[in-house]
Amino acid sequence: MxxxxxxxxxxxxxxxxxxxxxxxxxxxxxxxxxxxxxxxxxxxxxxxxxxxxxxxxxxxxxxxxxxxxxxxxxxxxxxxxxxxxxxxxxxxxxxxxxxxxxxxxxxxxxxxxxxxxxxxxxxxxxxxxxxxxxxxxxxxxxxxxxxxxxxxxxxxxxxxxxxxxxxxxxxxxxxxxxxxxxxxxxxxxxxxxxxxxxxxxxxxxxxxxxxxxxxxxxxxxxxxxxxxxxxxxxxxxxxxxxxxxxxxxxTGAAASGTAVRRAVLGDAHVDRAQGNTTPFTARFQDFISRYAWGEIWTDPTLAHRERSMITMTALVAHGHYDELAMHVRAARRNGLTPEEIGAVLLQTAVYCGVPAANSAFAVAQRVLAEE
Structure with missing residues (x-):
């Protein structure tokens, strides 16, 4: 009809x-x-x-x-x-x-x-x-x-x-x-x-x-x-x-998303993000909890380690190096070895450009050294 x-x-x-x-x-x-x-x-x-x-x-x-x-x-x-x-x-x-x-x-x-x-x-x-x-x-x-x-x-x-x-x-x-x-x-x-x-x-x-x-x-x-x-x-x-x-x-989806967000990014990061939430940013925090973490990261089609590799590549492509540091730590939580992270970043040199990959390696090296 x-x-x-x-x-x-x-x-x-x-x-x-x-x-x-x-x-x-x-x-x-x-x-x-x-x-x-x-x-x-x-x-x-x-x-x-x-x-x-x-x-x-x-x-x-x-x-x-x-x-x-x-x-x-x-x-x-x-x-x-x-x-x-x-x-x-x-x-x-x-x-x-x-x-x-x-x-x-x-x-x-x-x-x-x-x-x-x-x-x-x-x-x-x-x-x-x-x-x-x-x-x-x-x-x-x-x-x-x-x-x-x-x-x-x-x-x-x-x-x-x-x-x-x-x-x-x-x-x-x-x-x-x-x-x-x-x-x-x-x-x-x-x-x-x-x-x-x-x-x-x-x-x-x-x-x-x-x-x-x-x-x-x-x-x-x-x-x-x-x-x-x-x-x-x-x-x-x-x-x-x-x-x-x-x-x-x-808000059930947001609650589920928050649990995944904590598992991937760590309690300290999520606590800090939630603690810094203001009335101005509250709807954005709810949005990413529901959509990014409550729907995309919970989709079983791809494993979390695979999503980490895709996310790092996208962040390098757009030059979001502060976010990249966070997701290098997330990749380690999701089971990627330093060698695998390096292989992902080497791949970005081919498709995102050598200067972008150079900056990404510097960020990742710093994060891995902090471990």
Whole structure:
């Protein structure tokens, strides 16, 4: 499916930051993330998208008989239009179901997954078929009036979200109900490889914690967080707790990268770099921990000793001799002998130039002598 039109979306955060896509529940809009997205945009390029006929999305993006796969195709088309290949994804309810489908059927696109107040199935088809018929027949007024009881704990509400429910296109809402009726991904959960966080609201009547536990038990390595004082729309009711859980989940790659960085460069160097981090440089430090060390150096295709040889060559080619000294020490940690380091630098004399290699030998000789 290649939609001619795309869902409405908003973008926050630096263009070069790692992308995070946020999907909302049926009956709500991107406003569901109003208290969460700005916080996450300090470290991510946050893309919120509206379901068809919700918020500002065109209603005719889907029709009767729609499936979660159709909605997932809309998300992929949106990501493609923004030049986003791999992304982190977090979604609530139907938005979470879309995330599960993406992670199960398009694993090459999903970097990490957070499933919030959602389910691997939504209680069978009958209730959703009945709701779809009701909405097509009578509109959304009655459902909007009862929305706070389904969405929030007693005494709490977000009028903006209730207004969004009331303003949703009935045909598109009914088509989303069709998607919920047909959805059951339980047999595919074990195939999900993306790091997965499942968040449940302890007082959620729509997708109770048992549904979240079912997902967490089936997805390999998934973690589960249950939020007290939260019902079905946890990002609106408990935004601070949702932000904290997502931050911990999304920085998992950075934590892994930091461990590799320490193994290659040594604790003293990493401690010094972290100790010198300022608010101005914090995002850069996070960037290199996640990408350079959390993705490239952890890729098992090449061994660390091979990566050391490539890195030294590149540093010589660009004249980065301060960095070269650090990576000569790293090469020794990664098992290269002085003779092998010398052979790498001799190779650079051929392809990077004799003056560059001469400077590189001087740096390496000093570092090796210090050992």
């Amino acid at each position: 290649t939609p001619a039109k795309l869902p409405h979306h908003t973008i926050e955060g630096a263009p070069a930051a790692p992308p995070l896509l946020l999907g909302s529940s049926v009956g709500t809009s991107t406003a569901l993330w109003d208290a969460v997205a700005p916080e996450l945009s300090t470290t991510h390029r946050v893309v919120r998208w509206d379901l068809p006929g919700h918020g500002k999305s065109p209603a005719d993006l889907i029709g009767p008989g729609a499936t979660v796969a159709d909605l997932a195709a809309l998300v992929l088309a949106l990501a493609d239009s923004l030049g986003i290949d791999r992304f982190a994804y977090a979604g609530v309810s139907l938005g979470g179901a879309v995330g599960l489908h993406l992670a199960a059927h398009h694993p090459e696109r999903v970097e990490s997954l957070a499933v919030i107040c959602s389910s691997a199935h939504f209680g069978g088809s009958a209730r959703w078929e009945e709701r779809a018929a009701l909405v097509r027949r009578e509109g959304l007024a009655d459902l909007a009036r009862s929305a706070p009881d389904r969405w929030f704990t007693p005494g709490f509400t977000v009028p903006r979200l209730v207004d969004d429910h009331r303003g949703t296109d009935p045909d598109a809402y009914a088509a989303c109900c069709d998607a919920l009726a047909a959805y059951d991904i339980r047999e595919s959960l074990a195939a999900i490889t993306a790091p997965t966080l499942v968040i449940a609201g302890r007082e959620d009547p729509a997708t109770p914690p048992a549904h979240a536990r079912e997902i967490a038990d089936a997805v390999p390595g998934a973690s589960l967080t249950e939020l007290a004082g939260a019902s079905h729309l946890a990002p609106a009711e408990r935004p601070e707790a949702v932000v904290a859980a997502l931050r911990t989940h999304l």
